[in-house]
């Protein structure tokens with residue numbers, strides 16, 4: 001017979017299993033879900049109404065039969081970024097909790113208002129970019145309340161976090177990852193580097209400008225690193241397309257990271273020849289109008305290359321986008337509308353030497 005003692009302390013639910021067949025591994029509770037070792041469950045985290053409307057965050061928990069780390073996968077911080085969302089749909093049935101070590105937390109669609117209303121960058125409810133308001137606020141607007149729930153229920157319970165994106169609905173993007181080379185200190189930085197290499201994308205943007213204050217972490221992945229948890233941001237896909245190649249790349253990357261963390265059998269497929277991008281710039285428009293790209297994602301540009309231009313609404317050229325340094329086009333807008341101050345493209349310079 002099993003006797004279960006459940007007690008709540010400081011918001012954490014601890015489950016002790018005692019008896020003749022005492023389990024050494026406890027169940028896990030995340031949001032509305034309590035899952036025993038070897039089990040899985042899916043459900044909704046409720047984000048209650050506040051200053052504005054309520055919403056929900058669909059999550060799944062796969063709690064491996066054996067002990068191991070907790071890995072969180074977050075899709076849909078930007079609601080028009082579909083490849084991560086579909087990749088998680090595909091991954092869920094592939095993973096067998098009975099064979100798995102550790103725990104996988106899946107956030108299927110972080111930004112439900114943006115997903116359902118098909119908005120890029122900003123929430124249709126509060127106009128905020130969810131991936132700029134972490135760690136969120138319990139009493140904030142809906143984006144801030146979503147970020148708060150993801151921080152509290154997912155990131156704070158995880159040991160490792162993969163924040164998975166692609167180019168937004170307007171962005172034509174070649175695959176790459178962001179590796180935060182500062183936040184969290186040496187050990188977190190090195191483990192994050194291992195995550196990036198295991199994920200398998202050979203372009204790795206070395207990001208040194210992310211915040212270091214956990215209370216002002218701004219980004220989803222920085223919310224993890226500033227809390228001492230290795231994390232990276234992934235980019236694969238874009239333009240609102242659900243192409244198999246971009247989705248498969250994410251699935252493969254997640255499986256490889258799970259192998260690195262010894263959550264599933266097998267060896268991770270580490271990037272053999274990583275191209276670390278030591279300088280990168282998001283190039284923004286000085287004007288509002290219609291954008292005409294002249295280069296494509298993945299193209300190499302020289303310093304000064306004309307990458308595209310903006311016209312006014314009558315066709316007069318009013319802004320030229322030129323490469324600020326030699327590098328590779330990581331993404332470029334693939335649709336015409338642009339507002340002053342918004343990104344037109346991102347260029348990255350590959351470091352000379354391997355690290």
Ligand SMILES: [Zn+2]
Pocket residue numbers: 077078081165166167168
């Ligand atoms: Zn994104």
